[in-house]
Amino acid sequence: MxxxxxxxxxxxxxxxxxxxxxxxxxxxxxxxxxxxxxxxxxxxxxxxxxxxxxxxxxxxxxxxxxxxxxxxxxxxxxxxxxxxxxxxxxxxxxxxxxxxxxxxxxxxxxxxxxxxxxxxxxxxxxNKLHHVNQLWSQNHPLLVERFWMDLLDQTIPSHKTVIQEAAEQRNLVYTETMTFLPVLISVQRWHKPLSIREEKIMEYALKNTAQEMIVQQATNGQMISIDRGKILVILYFDTYKDDTLDQLARSAEDYIASCVQYFYCDLCCYIGTNGYMHEVLSIVQGLIALDNNNVAFNNKVFSLKGKTVSPVQIKLPNMAVWSAMLKKGTKEKIISEATEYLEHLVRTDGLDANLLRQLYEDFLQMTYFVLNLKGIQAHQLFCDELSLQLSRNATRSVTDLIAWMRHTVEKAKDQAEAVEEAISVIDSVKKYIAVHLSQSELSRDELAEHVYLHPDYLSRFFKKETGISITDYLLQERVNLAKGLLSKSDMPIGNVALSVGFSNFSHFSKMFKKATNMNPNDYRQQNGVQSEKKSGKR
Structure with missing residues (x-):
């Protein structure tokens, strides 16, 4: 109207x-x-x-x-x-x-x-035009971000003419002389546990701080979250000066110091080179490669300019020596040597992601070999959430690898010592059996898993220490419990059978008679509550 x-x-x-x-x-x-x-x-x-x-x-x-x-x-x-x-x-x-x-x-x-x-x-x-203009004004940053995302994932090919056409279709106007400088911000770790929501809030704070401390160095800038904990800043320059990189590096150093202090994290900044729009993708790929290969340094600024990769032959440590140390339980010596080896590589700039991965794989193989010799099921020993988390992070950095090594060696040593203490292992198995006697499917494999041993190894070990097989011991305990229930309660015999892990009444009677030379009913007649009452009357 x-x-x-x-x-x-x-x-x-x-x-x-x-x-x-x-x-x-x-x-x-x-x-x-x-x-x-x-x-x-x-x-x-x-x-x-x-x-x-x-x-x-x-x-x-x-x-x-x-x-x-x-x-x-x-x-x-x-x-x-x-x-x-x-x-x-x-x-x-x-x-x-x-x-x-x-x-x-x-x-x-x-x-x-x-x-x-x-x-x-x-x-x-x-009115319609005004509404469209309002939407454009509100959504323009989102349109620009979508444009850059399409360019980076190569939905828009990195060809000068194609990029210009794609920009014009979206009403994004760039002059031919405009240049761009990508900066990658990569969070290496948070210093305290964060939920996904808390992490997103912290990343939002990192973006706001980057806007104030890094983007201000350029004519303008666009920030894009390209992965979890990774923020790409694309700076726009009308005129690019010779000292721009130096000023940007100083701003990035100040930014890192602020983030470490206020946002409880370690992070690195990777500064790219200046280029035209069709050159941005290759520059960003170079920054991502720098980040992937930075396994040695925390809270540092890196520059892509003049960065060359020279192949270096690195000799991996002798795992046979470390294996012997682990067998003897000298865990501190292993960690000391591993730390010294890694620090040497850091000092000589000889460490990259590929070498860190090789070292992780070799150390893992060595640990599993030693544990296997001791009959310990390594995959069960390290299936807890902490072990899995440390393993997932191990190849991210030297810090993470050493933390994983220390955890792995300590846990392996503790379990190996427990195995060598025969009484503690046998007691642990017996206690587990006592608690789970009513479980009809209680198996040798389950018992072995409980003490992180191979089932065959546990069977031999148990019989050697007790003089009786696990199967016979389990039957003995079930019969003993059944005797107590038959003699001390008026529980129906069928319920007694279920209480000691027999789902089949006939099988229970057969096994009970095999162990006591009488069936459950006769046993109750002679030793049960009713016989005691009769005896009292006489």
């Missing part, structure tokens, strides 16, 4: 228009009238006006003067002139001032309604 203002010094003209005009069919929700320019301005001050229907010659200011004022103060209002003057000079001025229509009195109702319809259509189109 639209708001209409009629301005004319002749009151009968206003009344005639009001009488002839069907407000509903012309979508007029509010109708205002004024007899001169001063009154019209007062109405504008109090009400928004969509369409103004105005005479030209009026006292206290002409309609052309009023339109000039409206254009300056309320440019969204559409104006239709309704005048007795057919002078071309007036019509020309009206058109120059932006009048939508110029009607001659007395105008037919159809002419007036056609002019009003034309005004409504124009206002509607302007």
């Amino acid at each position: 639209y708001r209409l203002l009629i301005v004319d010094d002749e009151k009968h003209v206003i009344e005639g228009i009001k009488f002839d005009l069907d407000l509903v069919s012309n979508e007029i929700s509010e109708l205002y009238t004024a007899n001169n320019m001063r009154q019209a301005i007062e109405i504008f001050a109090e009400h928004p006006i969509d369409i103004m229907l105005c005479d030209i010659e009026m006292p206290q200011g002409s309609g052309l003067e009023l339109l000039t004022w409206v254009r300056e103060n309320h440019p969204e209002t559409e104006t239709i002139f309704l005048t007795a003057h057919a002078d071309f000079k007036y019509a020309k001025q009206a058109i120059q001032l932006g009048s939508l229509e110029y009607l001659i009195k007395p105008a037919l109702v159809d002419e007036l309604e056609a002019a009003l319809s034309k005004a409504r259509i124009k206002i509607s189109e302007q």
